[in-house]
Structures are given as structure tokens and as C-alpha cells.
Amino acid sequence: MEADNERIIEVAGVTKRFQTTEGGVLTALQDISFSVRSNEYVSVIGPSGCGKTTLLRVLGGLIPTDEGEIQIHGRPVTGPGPDRAIVFQDFALLPWATVLDNVAFPLEARGIPRAERQQRAGEVIGLVGLAGFENYYPHTLSGGMQQRVGLARALAVDPETLLMDEPFGALDAQTRRRLQNELLNLWQRYRKTVVMITHDMEEAVYLSDRILIFAPRPGRVAEEVLVDLSRPRDEHVRRTTAFADLVEHVWETLQRLTIE
Amino acid sequence: MTDPGRTTARPPVLRAGGPAAKGSRQTQYRLVQIVSIMMLLAVWEFSGRRFGSNLTFPPVSSVAVALAQRLVDPEFWGFLWTTLQALFVGLGLTIGVGIPLGLVAGRLTTVQRLINPYLNFFLSTPTSPLVPIFLIIFGIGLAPRVATVFIFAFPILVVNTITGVRAVPKSLLEMAASFGVSSGLVFRRIIFPASLPAIGAGLRLAAGRAVVGMVVAELIVISVGMGRLIQRYSSSFDSPNLFAVVIVVLAIGLLIVRGMAVLERRLGQWKQITNGSSR
Ligand SMILES: Nc1ncnc2c1ncn2[C@@H]1O[C@H](COP(=O)(O)OP(=O)(O)OP(=O)(O)O)[C@@H](O)[C@H]1O
Ligand SMILES: [Mg+2]
Numbered sequence: 001m002e003a004d005n006e007r008i009i010e011v012a013g014v015t016k017r018f019q020t021t022e023g024g025v026l027t028a029l030q031d032i033s034f035s036v037r038s039n040e041y042v043s044v045i046g047p048s049g050c051g052k053t054t055l056l057r058v059l060g061g062l063i064p065t066d067e068g069e070i071q072i073h074g075r076p077v078t079g080p081g082p083d084r085a086i087v088f089q090d091f092a093l094l095p096w097a098t099v100l101d102n103v104a105f106p107l108e109a110r111g112i113p114r115a116e117r118q119q120r121a122g123e124v125i126g127l128v129g130l131a132g133f134e135n136y137y138p139h140t141l142s143g144g145m146q147q148r149v150g151l152a153r154a155l156a157v158d159p160e161t162l163l164m165d166e167p168f169g170a171l172d173a174q175t176r177r178r179l180q181n182e183l184l185n186l187w188q189r190y191r192k193t194v195v196m197i198t199h200d201m202e203e204a205v206y207l208s209d210r211i212l213i214f215a216p217r218p219g220r221v222a223e224e225v226l227v228d229l230s231r232p233r234d235e236h237v238r239r240t241t242a243f244a245d246l247v248e249h250v251w252e253t254l255q256r257l258t259i260e
Numbered sequence: 261m262t263d264p265g266r267t268t269a270r271p272p273v274l275r276a277g278g279p280a281a282k283g284s285r286q287t288q289y290r291l292v293q294i295v296s297i298m299m300l301l302a303v304w305e306f307s308g309r310r311f312g313s314n315l316t317f318p319p320v321s322s323v324a325v326a327l328a329q330r331l332v333d334p335e336f337w338g339f340l341w342t343t344l345q346a347l348f349v350g351l352g353l354t355i356g357v358g359i360p361l362g363l364v365a366g367r368l369t370t371v372q373r374l375i376n377p378y379l380n381f382f383l384s385t386p387t388s389p390l391v392p393i394f395l396i397i398f399g400i401g402l403a404p405r406v407a408t409v410f411i412f413a414f415p416i417l418v419v420n421t422i423t424g425v426r427a428v429p430k431s432l433l434e435m436a437a438s439f440g441v442s443s444g445l446v447f448r449r450i451i452f453p454a455s456l457p458a459i460g461a462g463l464r465l466a467a468g469r470a471v472v473g474m475v476v477a478e479l480i481v482i483s484v485g486m487g488r489l490i491q492r493y494s495s496s497f498d499s500p501n502l503f504a505v506v507i508v509v510l511a512i513g514l515l516i517v518r519g520m521a522v523l524e525r526r527l528g529q530w531k532q533i534t535n536g537s538s539r
Contacts, residue, residue, distance in 0.1 A: 057434075060438050061438075062434060062437055062438060079440075080437055080438050080439065080440045081440070082440065084438075085438070085439070086435070086438045088431065088434075088435060090431055092431045092432055092434070092435035094432065094449065094450065094453070095530050095531075096453040096454075096456075096530040097449070097453075105439070105441070105449065106439035106440075106441070108445065108449075109436075109439055109440060109441040109442060109445055110440075137530070157439065
């Protein structure tokens, strides 16, 4: 924990434009700057289409920036790297592969021998509560279980930074809340640097140290909210006035931004 | 795959099978099919005896006798082998060239642009006139017949494989990119399995066309194998034997296409099941 205050992710003046099909130019991200400290949990919240997924793909090195730079550990991001892993909104599981093979897939890509990657995959599968489901195929699992597989796959490579794009967005409210609790526990035990996209305000407050509120057209950081709720947290924190106040504050900010 | 000490949970079996009720209905269908075939044979026998003769339309019993005679005739098996050789070599070549080419063309637009006109040409024009040309190019022997089978079967397999590759979900490719997966592994673990259902469909269609190619080659130009027997028996008005040989050819076609359909179902297994479940 010595490096707790180290800035691990530095986003400086990042702009990203897309060519629209009508031939125009759409500025998805406009001059975005923020930083994330080591082991910090940062959420990005904002209305639909404001560039949240684009930000995550830029952070993941999947698409280049047009202006500005992203540094992770002082090195500029030029592509995907073993220091980051993404949890996808649509899970992005291989339908023809078992849970075990899905989780072991990125390890296979790293040339880790079969026995070792299966053991490692088995461990993280246990971590996300899917022990016993190793040989199931994704379609036989519920949405919540499928996203646990997605989470296990990301954890399998033991990344320093976890990038999550609305990881629970496709789940029903009950499942979502249960997975929020499990993710919170995992994070409190193992600590990772997390950037999570969400549009669930309570989820953002419940899990995060800090919330970046995005404004649309062009996508930019409109406000930063510090979530000064003590850790470790559990379900009880949801019933405190501090929690309610923070959620209200995020709500009001989002309201103001969409009316503008 | 090694079994990592499963204890409690058992994965459901990967098979699109139904409960017992479905089984009994299937037996019913079988029964109806058998009865209808019996009736057809009876009508055939009757009309053969009543209106036909062994020079024109033979009763089924004469055909059965002829078929039995052919099946114990070594010459017949030699001819059958000649025919099957062209079919199997041609189909093997189709698979060995068609699937790799389809996989590559599905990924590389340049390659696809390059081969598309030819694929469209062979798919949309009658291919039979090419057989005499093959005969001139390759001489008599196995080669022109293999070439015919190949040119009949190959385009549809390539087109299907390309379609399969094109349909690979973008999200899976992005996932692989995010984990830094090499393109070789992306091919083996994502693109290839994702295109298997389409490849399976392509194999079934290609097998059907391969059988057509086989018959066309032997019947029109290169008088060997089953085609030679068909010509021999039709010119000597030996109808029972002619019918027997035709039945054998039909059976070959049916068996091959059936076999490919089974293979198609296996290859497309993950897709059928995934589509069946809601998410
Ligand atoms: N590859 C692309 N080409 C063109 N336009 C794009 C591309 N990707 C995103 N965009 C556009 O950029 C804008 C931001 O998209 P993005 O997916 O980042 O939004 P988002 O905040 O994640 O939205 P949501 O909450 O709906 O997921 C949108 O207007 C989108 O249409
Ligand atoms: Mg998005």
C-alpha cells in the first residue's frame, strides 16, 4: 500500500472525434483530463451517448486518441496492455467455450501452459462464486452468472487496472445489487485500480471513491464528486443520510447538465 | 479435456434433444414413412406388371433382382469404386481448399474482391459445359472428373465460409484485442468456431452439388463408373439393371448429403443452443 497516492492513470487533454455516416464530425470526447490514483475506485456517470464507452475504449488502448495523451505508470498508452483488463457490458463470452475455457482464454493468449492456466482460471472462478460451473457453457447460465465469468476472465490476468463498461447494466435490479456487493467485497479484499462506467447513481456512490460526471455533446468531465463514505462499506451505508445526500447531489448535477 | 474434479454441479449435455413425448411422435412419423414407402412399392410393382415390361418400365421385383445381381458382381464394385473415387477426391479437395480460402477471404477484403467474380460466375451459370473442356485439359482418367466435382461443389462452400467469417461478432474481436490475443489465436478460438455453423451449411450444399458434378461428368462425357453402367443398360434396354444403378446413384447422393447434414448439426451446435436460450 506504499504507492496508494501514486497517480497511476493520467488522462491529459484527450479529444476523440468520429466521422459520422453523413460525412460530419462528431466530437465524442472533448479535452478530457483527470487522473486516477493507485487502488482508487472511480466511476464515470453521464447520460447516454456522452462518450463513456469511448473513454473506456481509449483507456483500454482499443482506439487511439486524436489529441492529448493517456499515461499509465508514466508510459503513454499505445494499445492494449497486460496492466489493464476490461469487463464488457454484453459480457463478450465465447458461446462455444466452457466457463473454464472462457476464463482461461486471455491466459492462453499469454502463452501460459494449459495446466497452469486451468488452475489459475479455476481459482478466479471460485473467487467470483462460480465454483462447480467450470464445465458449463455460457448460454446455460443466468445473466448475472455470465457477468461473473466476464469478471473472472478480467481478474484471471491479474491486471493492475480494471476497466468496466456498465458491467451490471444488462442485469435485473436484484442481481445487480447482489453483484455490486460481491464486487465491493472483492475489491476491498484484493484492491485494484478501477474505472467503472455506469448510469446507476446509487451504484456509483456505493462502490466509488470518486465519481466523474460526464456532460454530453461534446463529452466532457463536468464535475467530480468525492465520495467520502468510510471503508470498508457494506449494505448499511445505503441507509445513511450521507449516502442519500451524495446520490441526490449526483442526480441534481445530471439534471442540471441535461437541461442545459 | 481433463476433468478438473467436478463434484456437485453437472453441466447439461450439449444436445438438442427433447423429452419422451417427442420420441413417440418421431416413431409415429417413422411408421407413416414406412407405410407410404410400402404403398409406393406396391403401386410400382402393380403398374410395372400391368403396363410395363423389363424393356420399358419394370416392376420393382425385377429391379430388386437386378440390384441383388449387381451387388454380388465384382465388376459393379469396381465401377462403383471408380465413381466414388472422383466424388471423394473432389469433395476432399473442395474442403481442403474451400474452407481455408473462405476463411482468408472473409477476413481480407482484397482477397474477397479478387475471387468474388469467379464465385458468382460458377454459382450462377451452368457448369456442365466445362466438363468437355476439363477432358481436353486433363485428359481421360480421374483428373477431369475430380475437376468437375470440384468446380460444382467448391464455390458454394467458399461463399458460405465467407458469410460465416463475416458474421463473427465484433464484440468478441474487441474482447480479444483488449486481452492482446494474437491473430493466430483469434482465428483458432473465435473466427473458426464462430463460422462453423455456416461452414456446416456450406458442406451440406457442396456435397449435394458434388454428387451432381459426379453424375454429370460420367454421364455426359467421361463414360466410366456408374455413368458407364447407366449408358450400357439404357442402350441395351435392360431396364431392371438401369433402375438398379440409378437407385445406387441416388442412394450415394442421399447418404452423402445426409452425412453432411449430421455434420452440419454438430458444427452448428453452439449456435442452435445459443439461439434457443433467451438472454
Ligand atoms: N466507432 C464509432 N464511429 C462513429 N461514431 C461513434 C463510434 N463510437 C461511438 N460513436 C459516437 O460517439 C458518441 C459517444 O458514444 P459512446 O458509445 O461512447 O457513448 P456512451 O456514453 O457509452 O453511451 P451509452 O450510455 O448509451 O453507452 C455517440 O454519439 C456515438 O454515436
Ligand atoms: Mg456505452
